[in-house]
Amino acid sequence: MKTTLSINGSGHDLDLDPRVTLLDALRQHLGLTGSKKGCDHGQCGACTVLVDGRRVNACLTLAVMCEGREVTTIEGLGAPGALSSMQKAFVEHDGYQCGYCTPGQICSATAMLEEAKQGWPSYVSDDLESRPALTREEISERMSGNLCRCAAYPNIVDAIEDVAGSER
Amino acid sequence: MKSFDYLRAGSTGEATGAGGAATRFIAGGTNLLDLMKLEVMTPDKLVDINRLDLKAIEETEDGGLRVGALVTNSDLAADPRVRRDYAVLSRALLSGATGQLRNMATTGGNLLQRTRCSYFYDTAMPCNKREPGSGCQAIGGYNRIHAILGASDSCIATHPSDMAVAMRALGARVEIEGTDGTRRTQDLGDFYRLPSDTPQVENALGEAELITAVILPAPVTSRQAYRKVRDRASYAFALVSVAAVVAVEEGKIARADLAFGGVAHAPWRNEAVEAILVGEAPSDALFDRAADTLLEKAKGQGSNDFKIPLLRRTLKATLRELTAEAAR
Amino acid sequence: MSETIIRKMQMDEPDERRVLDLTSQGLIGRPVTRPDGPAKVAGTASYAGEILPEGTAFGVLVRATIAKGKVASLDEASATAMPGVLGVFTGERFLRNPAQGGADAAPVQGASEVAYFGQPIGLVVGETYEDARHAAYTMGVTYEPADDASVDLDTAKSERPDAKQLDQGDLDAAMAGAAHGVDVTYTTTPDSSAPMEPHASVASWDEEGVLTLRGSYQMLRHNRIELADALGIETEKVRILAPFVGGGFGSKLGIAPEAVAASIAAKALKRPVVVAMTRQHVFEGTIRRSETSQRMRLCTDADGRLTGFGHDSKVSNLPGESFSEPLAMTTHFLYRGENRRIGHEIRRVNRTCAGSVRAPGEAPGMLATECAMDELAEVCGLDPIELRKRNIPDQQPENGTPYGTRLLAECLEEGAHRFGWADRKAPGERREGEWLIGMGVASAARTNMTAPASARVTLRADGTALVETDMTDIGTGTYAILTQIAGEMLGLPADRVEVTLGDTDFPPGSGSGGSWGASSTGAAVMLACEAVREQVCLRMGVEPSALTMRDGEAMAGNTRRTLEEVVGDEPVAATGDFEPGSTTEQRVMASYGAHFAEVAVNQTTGEVRVRRMLGVFSAGRILNERTARSQCIGGMIWGIGEALTEDLVHDPRDGHVVNRDLAEYHVPVNLDAPPIEIAFLEELEDWGSPIQSKGIGELGICGSGAAIGNAIYNACGVRIRDFPATPDKVLAGIISEEEAGRLSSGQEK
Incomplete structure (x- = not known):
């Protein structure tokens, strides 16, 4: 099935089996292996990418469903010589160990800060109606869709706090 | 696939x-x-129905909300009217899944979630829901996440949704479009089916019928809570959950709309429980009587026996919390 | 290039030169950021299964759906008739069990026999992943089930190997005559390593019959031998590449079925084949940690000095597997007690193969010993820290061997001070609404091990150094610490050292396992650098003792030359070879520490949340404060999983893994992890490695779960002896305490 995907600002014309997920399209058909496959069932968050600016699990989206949407992957956030502030903060705070969940964590964290800016509450927000303060607990709850088996969680929270603080 | x-x-x-x-x-x-x-x-x-125009949250004539079937869980939870008037729903949504999944999952889809029963998920296992007549391997197996209420000899699965539990407490109705283009609405309580001997039939949706919206009645003066008990601090399905919309007037309980998750094939509501509470002054003894009625026919399957005392305690604590100011 | 020089060291005596203290670059111990960091955060670091050569076909494994028996038929014909399917592969070389760590030989092979539910029995290869997956998941298989499958632990045949039993003095008499004692049994459930990167292999063969396998493995020198043996080819015909490994935690110590399956299919199809295990396959077909049952019998005199220590354990594994969870690893040396009994029973079951998962032995073993010590402290009327301090032995209590460096008491004391241990109250006394708050402590100990390791270091014409070894970095920080060691030794800033790992064409490193990577491969790099330094001296005509190397310059007396000048157009290369030796018998060596945890227990629901943790550790020289800290934090959070959430469930009827996904196997999430403080106490261990370090990768998990279990008791008076402490178990205890009148309902205000 012919599909055009817009990824990191450029268009890609693909002919895909409708069964191909966005994640497999990125990894196997476009060579964008920064998005990782940890479970393929939306249970680990390693495949997190942004679709129209929102974080989603690329493993639970069919590529053909993404036509006309803007997909941003870790490769679109920054490159080794030109890292985004979130990517730099992860290096500085050792917010990873093996690195496999890391692109998903960073995509997730980047979008999560936008959600918080829009005033979205979380399950741990005391008050649903006021603007939530991005405490460590709030960051942890909002990042709980990204498993890290190396368990760099406290360092991940440090990195995100750092970026959130400097953007404030 | x-x-x-x-x-x-x-x-x-x-x-x-x-x-x-x-x-x-x-x-x-x-x-x-x-x-x-x-x-x-x-x-x-x-x-693929994602391009359909079902993404609006609109106020209804009677002051309620009409939530389009394609409204994402994130958008619904963050909607200022939901946060203000239907806090139980916002909380329930936020307690479910993860930020990523809530950005994808829709209102209609959430209602239609299938059970998380491990035996349903594994095609090597018999399962009456997946393959009618093949048997239920959860019975006699590992059934810690399974039902204590309304189960049958065919199926002891639970419905995994948090959102639907809150909607059940709020008295939500489901709007369905049939193949002839007409739309009907149905109380969420009537929408879901208990397993009986046809656990493959989970709801009243006919073949090719489409959920187009969920309609919430006008908000009521109340205190609301969604309490979810789970195995890890976040990102786990409910062991049990309680959605409560409670009002106390002049020291008496005036409203106690309660629904329960993690305990049955569908979000569970028992009006007899509410009848015990309404009109009475809140007390531990009263809450116990309500819990007695709720759990009258509760049956454990072995690994999930703990849900019976857990549900009692969680219900009581939720009622205590929501009636606390009045009791003082 | 001049001939490579080889510098060997076998650790038969302590190395008291402390070479890393004599150099002056100032890199060692510093919290330098990982050189591999930018690639990891940008998504350009390539893991197994990500670099697919042109024409790669996709393979998906077929699982057995009986516990034991024979595969009567695989319906290959209908599978290959499906669109895009290229072939179905199975056979006598197909792995039945994953390999144990360091096996150096093929594990049990032969896919026609089934030994556990979920065992891989075939591979479907397709033009696309989608085609292969559908065919593999719907493949028709018929079986001849055996009628003697053993899936029930209680009725399974068991073995008690003589070498794993110890009986010293008279424990029964000591227990009977003791002033204080406890006799309690702890149980723990099976766990899965669940690394974030599922096991994956890309196999391709060249015209000379050389197999290149891009895999996700921890110990390539061994994995290469295992793979070659499994395929029946010479070791030299196998090259394994694993520059990045997405976590291992034991599950990638030995080769797993996907590596052999991919290799067999690639050879037959004459094209590269990638096999990435699904998450479900990882749970069922790679190694698990055994469940355990541990009877602890501890007794003391009136002063709380241990007179007896008994640790009888039961574990399980597949019939014929040599590995059994070594639960008494630390029991042998951690505490006193002249009357000792260590029993070990292995039950043979048809369940997923058991093997090494992070800190095999200590992780579940110390959960039992350190909780039992807490129980003992209570019956002795002693503070749990005081009980531990009173029972630190002067010499190994079974054979009298002296100890290496050991700051256990200091860690406990420092931790008590930092954590505010003095504020701990009696069970049930600290309440915040529905939450009961408690504190717990546990010792940490992990036997120090080293392994043979080689590394080559080349000082290049541009004044940079290249380090080459097949050592892996599974997240441990190998890239960082080898960069630091080479930079320190050769006087180079970190950005002038290039470390290349994970290629069996390079000298064989120790591999990543048993917390030995840094001390072993780090030693090899240090030795290679020593030889390089001597060559620099020769070229400069100076004495080694006079040489200083710093910031890319070599200095001696009045001579100062840049490394570019020294090297000229003739790079200097040397290989370091490190071998463990008899020092492991001369000294009892281990890393130590103290864990502190504060938990909140919800009295209504039995939910437990960890509020804060502290780990104070001593592990010899800390090579990189940042990565060492991360290792400890990670290990401590594994302790949260072990204590509270992780439970790999086998169906009691057929042994199949029920919760074979990450939705129902509960790895801790971000919100489960509290703020964690880490402190290191300085020490240098000369007997283990010439770089004075000890293992740190597993220390964090050793005892941390017990600190949580003990904190639960301190919070609410419920003693959990069956881990993990899920809400159902804690709630059952709370209800008992309430009914016995020992715990108020908290509602009477």
């Missing part, structure tokens, strides 16, 4: 027109693709 034809619907009529026994609508896809990868669900055709 079996091969399928993919069709993008431009209108609800086009969607229902393409429907049928072997067709599934796909919106968020978070549960459908999960199950299709494992060959638990094997549709011949997927109809």
Whole structure:
């Protein structure tokens, strides 16, 4: 099935089996292996990418469903010589160990800060109606869709706090 | 995942027109693709309904809200009217899944989530829900996450949704469009089915019918809570959950709309429990009587026996919390 | 290039030169950021299964759906008739069990026999992943089930190997005559390593019959031998590449079925084949940690000095597997007690193969010993820290061997001070609404091990150094610490050292396992650098003792030359070879520490949340404060999983893994992890490695779960002896305490 995907600002014309997920399209058909496959069932968050600016699990989206949407992957956030502030903060705070969940964590964290800016509450927000303060607990709850088996969680929270603080 | 034809619907009529026994609508896809990868669900055709105009949250004439079927869980939870007037729903949504999944999952899709029963998920296991007549392997197996209320000899699965539990407490109605283009609404309580001897039939949705909206009645003066007990601090399905919309007037309970998750094949509501509470002054003894009625026919399956005392305690604590100021 | 020089060291005596203290670059111990960091955060670091050569076909494994028996038929014909399917592969070389760590030989092979539910029995290869997956998941298989499958632990045949039993003095008499004692049994459930990167292999063969396998493995020198043996080819015909490994935690110590399956299919199809295990396959078909049952019998005199220590354990594994969870690893040396009994029973079951998962032995073993010590402290009327301090032995209590460096008491004391241990109250006394708050402590100990390791270091014409070894970095920080060691030794800033790992064409490193990577491969790099330094001296005509290397310059007396000048157009290369030796018998060596945890227990629901943790550790020289800290934090959070959430469930009827996904196997999430403080106490261990370090990768998990279990008791008076402490178990205890009148309902205000 012919599909055009817009990824990191450029268009890609693909002919895909409708069964191909966005994640497999990125990894196997476009060579964008920064998005990782940890479970393929939306249970680990390693495949997190942004679709129209929102974080989603690329493993639970069919590529053909993404036509006309803007997909941003870790490769679109920054490159080794030109890292985004979130990517730099992860290096500085050792917010990873093996690195496999890391692109998903960073995509997730980047979008999560936008959600918080829009005033979205979380399950741990005391008050649903006021603007939530991005405490460590709030960051942890909002990042709980990204498993890290190396368990760099406290360092991940440090990195995100750092970026959130400097953007404030 | 079996091969399928993919069709993008431009209108609800086009969607229902393409429907049928072997067709599934796909919106968020978070549960459908999960199950299709494992060959638990094997549709011949997927109809992508994401382009349909069902994304609005609108006020109804009677002061309630009409939530389009394609409103994402994130958008619904963050909507200022929901946060203000239907806090139980916002909390329930935020307690479910993860930020990523809530950005994908839709209101209609969430209602139609399949059970998380491990035996349903594994095609090597008999399962009456997946393969009617094959048997239930959860009975006599590892059934820690299974039902204590309303189960049958055919199936002891639970419904995994948090959102639907809150909606059940709020008295929500489901709006359904039939193949002839007409829309009807149905109380959420009537929408779901208990397993009986046909656990494969989970709701009242006919073949090719499409959920177009959920309608919330006008808000009521109340205190609301969604309390979810789970195995880890976040990102786990409910062991038990309680959705409560409670009002106390002049020291007496004036309203106690209660629904329960993690305990049955559908969000559970028992009006006899509410009748015990309404009109009475809140007390531990009263809450115990309510819990007695709720749990009168509760039956554990072995690994899930703990849910019986857990549900009692969680219900009581929730009632205590919501009636606390009045009791003082 | 001049001939490579080889510098060998076998650790038969302590190395008291402390070479890393004599150099002056100032890199060692510093919290330098990982050189591999930018690639990891940008998504350009390539893991197994990500670099697919042109024409790669996709393979998906087929699982057995009986516990034991024979595969009567695989319906290959109908599978290959499906669109895009290229072939079905199985056979006598197909792995039945995954390999144990360091096996150096093929594990049990032969896919026609089934030994556990979920065992891989075939591979379907397709043009696309989608085609292969559908065919593999719907493949028709018929079986001849055996009628003697053993899936029930209670009725399984068991073995008690003589070498794993110890009986010293008279424990029964000591227990009977003791002033204080406890006799309690702890149980723990099976766990899965669940690394974030599922096992994956890309196999391709060249015209000379050389197999290149891009895999996700921890110990390539061994994995290469295992793979070659499994395929029946010479070791030299196998090259394994694993520059990045997405976590291992034991599950990638030995080769797993996907590596052999991919290799067999690639050879037959004459094209590259990638096999990435699904998450479900990882749970069922790679190694698990055994469940355990541990009877602890501890007794003391009136002063709380241990007179007896008994640790009788039961574990399980597949019939014929040599590995059994060594639960008494630390029991042998951690505490006193002249009357000792260590029993070990292995039950043979048809369940997923058991093997090494992070800190095999200590992780579940110390959960039992350190909780039992807490129980003992209570019956002795002693503070749990005081009980531990009173029972630190002067010499190994079974054979009298002296100890290496050991700051256990200091860690406990420092931790008590930092954590505010003095504020701990009696069970049930600290309440915040529905939450009961408690504190717990546990010792940490992990036997120090080293392994043979080689590394080559080349000083290049541009004044940079290249380090080459097949050592892996599974997240441990190998890239960082080898960069630091080479930079320190050769006087180079970190950005002038290039470390290349994970290629069996390079000298064989120790591999990553048993917390030995840094001390072993780090020693090899240090030795290679020593030889390089001597060559620099020769070229400069100076004495080694006079040489200083710093910031890319070599200095001696009045001579100062840049490394570019020294090297000229003739790079200097040397290989370091490190071998463990008899020092492991001369000294009892281990890393130590103290864990502190504060938990909140919800009295209504039995939910437990960890509020804060502290780990104070001593592990010899800390090579990189940042990565060492991360290792400890990670290990401590594994302790949260072990204590509270992780439970790999086998169906009691057929042994199949029920919760074979990450939705129902509960790895801790971000919100489960509290703020964690880490402190290191300085020490240098000369007997283990010439770089004075000890193992740190597993220390964090050793005892942390017990600190949580003990904190639960301190919070609410419920003693959990069956881990993990899920809400159902804690709630059952709370209800008992309430009914016995020992815990108030908290509602009477």
